[in-house]
Amino acid sequence: MQLFRTAALLLAAYGTSALPTKSADLVERQPGSKIVTAHFLVGIAGSYTASNWQQDINAAKEMGIEAFALNIAKQSTDAFTPAQLALAYNQAQNLNFKMYISFDFAWFVADSSSVAEIAGYLQTYAAHPAALKHNGKAVLTTFIGDNFGSNWNAVRGQVSTPLEILPNWQPNNVQNNAVVDGAFSWHAWPNRDNDPIAGPLTTSADQAYLSALGGKTYLAPVSPWFFTHFDFTSFKKNWIFASDDLYVTRWKQILALAPPIIQIVTWNDFGESSYIGPYNSGHSDDGSSQWAAGFPHDAWRTLGKPFVAAYKAGAKSPTVTDEKIIYWYRPHPKGLTCSDPLERPTGADYAQDKIFVATMLTSPGTIVIQSGDKGPVTINVPAGITLSSVDMGVGTQSFKLRRGNCDVISGTGGIPVAGSCSRYNFNAYVGELSPSSSCTPPPPPPPPSGQVCNQGTGDGNFVGLCSFSCSFGYCPEGVCRCTSWGAQNPPPPETGMHGVPLPGEGDGYLGLCSFACNHGYCPPTACMYA
Structure with missing residues (x-):
């Protein structure tokens, strides 16, 4: 069974030593049609059935995802890989979905054995009806593998279908490199040489890849989260990357950048908490159930769906049709x-x-x-x-x-x-x-002509402020609820001392604190005098 990437391998993938340290925002938008894919770990899907594949494919399609990047190890590590690839591609064909392979170079190496195994998989699946194509070629990618270098020429020579090779190499290794057709960046979280740093994620890695690629295909990453907490015998894999606002921040960057292909990292890596797919019973447990079981991420698919639609349409912002x-x-x-x-x-x-x-x-x-x-x-x-x-x-x-x-x-x-x-x-x-079928409480009837609010209430910390202010005709909608109308109640005399919300309180307190404090009621749990 495929298990875990070592810290050194992670450094190679996530590290930014070849990237500029200056933060900047991308303004260039890449032309052409757009493709949305997601990273799928086959190494924890050794027991997957056709039904499991169908469930995941349909859930991905609902969000607008068009293909899975199937992360695989060598067959000597995961003996089930050939059977699962066949199952995945055949189910994808049945459901009008696509697949492409992500060769994991935590397990593949730069030798003739890996060349033969990789070429064998591609000879079978690059020509498959469910193979993802871009620029008329079958797409493939990797996790790391910079040292595989010109071995990709040997792979091409053994595969009859044209290939678009987009490896996860560092920018300096793809620059002016005729062996590859583009590159995939794994820089999806704020880090410096794989050390956690404060967010937010910047686009400096994107800029480095775009500069190095010189117009070749850029496969850009999107990720919602990262946390891992493994204690292995030989090493510990125990860190987080700042992820609090990462998902929304990154989608906005993707809309500005508009790369030709994106890969959501990940669909099912429960071990690194980056999953957006369902936590189903089909996958094996690598120990991550300690922090992933009972922690659904499905709603991130709901949130991502308008961004996916906007990205494909070339829009700069998402359009919402269903309120959530x-x-x-x-x-x-x-x-x-x-x-x-x-x-x-x-x-x-x-x-x-x-x-x-x-x-x-x-x-x-x-x-x-x-x-x-x-x-x-x-x-x-x-x-x-x-x-x-x-x-x-x-x-x-x-x-x-x-x-x-x-x-x-x-x-x-x-x-x-x-x-x-x-x-x-x-x-x-x-x-x-989601919206409920009816509102609670129902809106009160409109006030009779010439009458004002003379009684009202609010929720939580607003109860006192709304009760006081509504009694004297000031009952702001959205914060307070008027429960009675009638003649104007004369408010207490003005004190000339205006109030403001306590630090950290929301804008809903602004008008209420100003009105109430100026009339002698300034609750210390919500307001203070300016």
């Missing part, structure tokens, strides 16, 4: 000391103790987020996809989307944030909430 709240957070604060035989992961300090919410809206609204023992936070959000965050609190996580007096979406997170831990888990729990 997508949320993600870790199961415990980063500062906890867990009763774990393996130490806290490297890079843990770069994680943010935040609850992240991506709103997918067709029109503006207000979200109300309450994280555990923290007070509710109200944020006004526009139409489209917007990423917001609030400070993490221990306990239940609750989310609402409100318009006027209507809670369009309302629900709680799938797990609470814990105040203690037996094992360090920096994986993300990802969930989604």
